[in-house]
Amino acid sequence: MSEILRFATAGSVDDGKSTLIGRLLYDSKSIFEDQLDAVGKASEKRGMEMDLSLVTDGLRAEREQGITIDVAYRYFATPKRKFIIADTPGHIQYTRNMVTGASTADLALILVDARNGVIEQSRRHSFIASLLRIPHIVVCVNKMDLVDYSEEAFEKVKEEFREFAMRLDVPDLSFIPVSALKGDNVVDKSDAMPWYEGPSLLTHLETVHTASDRNMVDVRFPVQYVIRPMSDEYHDYRGYAGTVAGGVMKPGDDVVVLPSGFESTIKSIDTIDGPIEEAFAPMAVTVRLNDEIDISRGDMICRPNNQPVVTQDVDAMICWMDETASLQPRKKYAIKQTTRAARIMVKDINYRLDINTLHRDEDATEISLNEIGRISFRSTLPLFIDEYRRNRETGSFVLIDEATNSTVAAGMILGESAG
Amino acid sequence: MSYELSHLRELEAESIHIMREVAAEFENPALMFSGGKDSIVMLRLAEKAFAPAKIPYPMLHVDTGHNFKEVIDFRDKRAADLGVRLIVASVQDTIDAGRVTEETGARASRNRLQTTTLLEAIEEHRFDALFGGARRDEEKSRAKERVYSFRDDFGQWDPKGQRPELWNLYNGRIKMGEHIRVFPISNWTELDIWQYILEDKVEIPSIYKAHKRVVFERDGMLLAENEFTERMEGEEPYEELVRYRTVGDITITGAVESDADTIEKIIEEVAATRQTERGATRADDRVSEAAMEDRKKEGYF
Numbered sequence: 001m002s003e004i005l006r007f008a009t010a011g012s013v014d015d016g017k018s019t020l021i022g023r024l025l026y027d028s029k030s031i032f033e034d035q036l037d038a039v040g041k042a043s044e045k046r047g048m049e050m051d052l053s054l055v056t057d058g059l060r061a062e063r064e065q066g067i068t069i070d071v072a073y074r075y076f077a078t079p080k081r082k083f084i085i086a087d088t089p090g091h092i093q094y095t096r097n098m099v100t101g102a103s104t105a106d107l108a109l110i111l112v113d114a115r116n117g118v119i120e121q122s123r124r125h126s127f128i129a130s131l132l133r134i135p136h137i138v139v140c141v142n143k144m145d146l147v148d149y150s151e152e153a154f155e156k157v158k159e160e161f162r163e164f165a166m167r168l169d170v171p172d173l174s175f176i177p178v179s180a181l182k183g184d185n186v187v188d189k190s191d192a193m194p195w196y197e198g199p200s201l202l203t204h205l206e207t208v209h210t211a212s213d214r215n216m217v218d219v220r221f222p223v224q225y226v227i228r229p230m231s232d233e234y235h236d237y238r239g240y241a242g243t244v245a246g247g248v249m250k251p252g253d254d255v256v257v258l259p260s261g262f263e264s265t266i267k268s269i270d271t272i273d274g275p276i277e278e279a280f281a282p283m284a285v286t287v288r289l290n291d292e293i294d295i296s297r298g299d300m301i302c303r304p305n306n307q308p309v310v311t312q313d314v315d316a317m318i319c320w321m322d323e324t325a326s327l328q329p330r331k332k333y334a335i336k337q338t339t340r341a342a343r344i345m346v347k348d349i350n351y352r353l354d355i356n357t358l359h360r361d362e363d364a365t366e367i368s369l370n371e372i373g374r375i376s377f378r379s380t381l382p383l384f385i386d387e388y389r390r391n392r393e394t395g396s397f398v399l400i401d402e403a404t405n406s407t408v409a410a411g412m413i414l415g416e417s418a419g
Numbered sequence: 420m421s422y423e424l425s426h427l428r429e430l431e432a433e434s435i436h437i438m439r440e441v442a443a444e445f446e447n448p449a450l451m452f453s454g455g456k457d458s459i460v461m462l463r464l465a466e467k468a469f470a471p472a473k474i475p476y477p478m479l480h481v482d483t484g485h486n487f488k489e490v491i492d493f494r495d496k497r498a499a500d501l502g503v504r505l506i507v508a509s510v511q512d513t514i515d516a517g518r519v520t521e522e523t524g525a526r527a528s529r530n531r532l533q534t535t536t537l538l539e540a541i542e543e544h545r546f547d548a549l550f551g552g553a554r555r556d557e558e559k560s561r562a563k564e565r566v567y568s569f570r571d572d573f574g575q576w577d578p579k580g581q582r583p584e585l586w587n588l589y590n591g592r593i594k595m596g597e598h599i600r601v602f603p604i605s606n607w608t609e610l611d612i613w614q615y616i617l618e619d620k621v622e623i624p625s626i627y628k629a630h631k632r633v634v635f636e637r638d639g640m641l642l643a644e645n646e647f648t649e650r651m652e653g654e655e656p657y658e659e660l661v662r663y664r665t666v667g668d669i670t671i672t673g674a675v676e677s678d679a680d681t682i683e684k685i686i687e688e689v690a691a692t693r694q695t696e697r698g699a700t701r702a703d704d705r706v707s708e709a710a711m712e713d714r715k716k717e718g719y720f
Contacts, residue, residue, distance in 0.1 A: 003424075070563050070581065071563070072562045073562055077610065081426075097583075099583075099585070100585050104585075104586060211422075211423060224436070224440065225439040231472075237471060237472075248422065272470040282433070283424065284436050284439070284468070339440075393587070396585070398583075405594065407590045
């Protein structure tokens with residue numbers, strides 16, 4: 001079992017997201033006394049008792065307005081796992097922040113108010129989780145205290161959610177009835193809901209199985225940096241440094257280097273403590289080959305019988321993140337995909353997606369801030385791509401506006417497009 | 420066969436990835452080194468990222484002049500062992516040149532003055548990327564900062580205008596005069612740092628471990644008796660068994676009473692403690708609810 005679990009939450013103050021996180025930190029004793037003091041004082045100022053939602057407040061503007069604007073990262077650990085929470089705002093105008101938080105998450109925590117059932121916002125968050133291929137979704141049916149801890153209310157939400165989730169691609173979906181305010185089923189199992197036989201939220205987070213989530217089949221090693229010590233001791237040393245993006249690499253393996261197509265075998269996989277027997281995602285290692293081949297940053301090492309698609313024409317889903325300009329056909333951007341940098345031109349917008357209804361607007365002529373759509377583009381250099389759903393590392397990219405240097409889009413590759 | 424990394428090795432891999440990315444994409448990076456445990460771990464990670472080659476960037480120390488001698492000795496030895504160039508940017512020089520005015524009185528601190536010295540060093544050496552050892556668990560405005568944190572011509576951080584940061588794809592594009600602060604250990608916690616120091620046998624300055632020191636109490640903190648701080652009325656010095664949880668300017672860094680004289684004992688202590696390290700030991704963060712956010716906007720670390 002992986003020791004780190006990265007999970008994303010989305011939501012606004014109203015649905016109890018901050019209270020839930022505050023509760024998780026508080027009941028697992030991950031809040032320090034001085035932080036609690038600060039929360040106590042701030043709660044008092046607002047004439048409230050201890051308001052746990054204030055634990056997650058970040059910037060001055062957020063405290064002043066009582067809202068979450070940006071992704072905040074929070075940390076806590078239990079003897080079983082270390083947790084990294086990407087805490088994101090839930091409103092549609094912050095879709096890009098949700099996408100950002102979701103990009104590295106193993107699990108998405110979605111809150112549904114037991115009184116209201118599945119609303120537009122829950123659907124949107126679930127869709128983003130599935131678009132970003134978060135392998136595990138946990139739906140916390142919150143505010144159970146306000147529906148008399150009724151099993152029927154819980155089952156109703158569950159049914160509703162399942163029906164909607166069938167249209168999405170969600171490999172693992174669980175439901176937990178909770179009251180973030182009262183602490184039911186957050187850290188400890190609740191006595192108020194004897195009919196619920198599953199684990200508490202924390203127990204679920206501690207035990208969810210993530211081992212099979214990473215791609216351990218397709219060897220992908222994007223070369224990041226070439227290490228050449230040029231010292232007397234390591235005169236001829238030439239190592240290719242990078243982070244394994246898929247598969248398992250071992251000394252002696254046959255490899256091919258893209259884009260040149262030259263083949264060689266792995267001589268050794270080095271770390272500062274000496275050579276190692278194997279490397280797998282997400283290890284950061286240095287690979288040496290048995291043949292002298294010209295290799296530089298942006299090249300990719302993989303197996304001759306298992307290569308990514310090499311192409312300049314790509315189909316992808318994108319989320320647009322820039323407020324100043326929209327994406328339109330024929331516009332040009334810089335692209336960063338694995339360690340590869342190139343330029344692209346947008347060829348076509350296939351459709352723009354309404355993320356509330358999943359309706360596809362095929363007549364769309366632009367994609368603007370917080371909108372999601374399917375596009376095709378052509379790049380100046382061949383890219384080495386995998387489908388995003390097969391490999392999040394080699395299937396993702398960002399677009400950068402060359403005039404402003406802003407990161408303007410997040411992209412998930414669907415495949416090679418017809419040139 | 421299980422293909423799983425321990426949490427420390429996963430964090431390590433992420434940090435190494437970031438450090439290599441910067442080496443590949445920037446012209447002139449530098450690693451900010453304070454002699455504190457976080458920058459020590461960061462330096463160790465840089466060593467790992469480029470072995471068997473040397474770290475391809477210099478170390479930069481912004482020196483307030485109010486140092487713990489143990490820390491300065493440690494800094495010099497580490498730089499010499501690694502064969503890395505050490506650049507010292509001195510707050511005293513900035514004061515002598517009349518570009519900042521020193522605070523006076525018993526509570527005088529050079530903390531805020533460091534920003535000017537740092538920005539001058541960045542300009543003088545034309546650094547385009549600076550590694551910092553900040554962690555997101557340290558403080559609430561840090562929790563929202565990117566790994567690649569963009570700074571404009573004036574070194575300012577704009578918390579509302581941050582670039583989206585997705586997967587492990589970092590946007591390091593800047594214009595002339597701008598730079599990026601890079602925080603490769605963003606996702607580490609204080610406990611992770613200590614566990615790593617233990618597991619990897621990372622050397623640290625002796626003042627992190629329990630030792631006898633003459634201290635006096637101010638605002639509930641134990642400050643070291645030192646030549647730079649005037650004591651106020653009622654602040655009587657006495658000897659105590661203490662250690663430091665953070666290392667910074669001697670005039671504002673508090674010690675905690677402790678008998679933890681090994682890394683194992685320190686970890687036990689950290690795991691059981693109910694105070695954040697900054698809350699317990701840093702006068703600079705106690706000024707207001709948004710003290711750190713305000714300083715960061717001005718270009719602070």
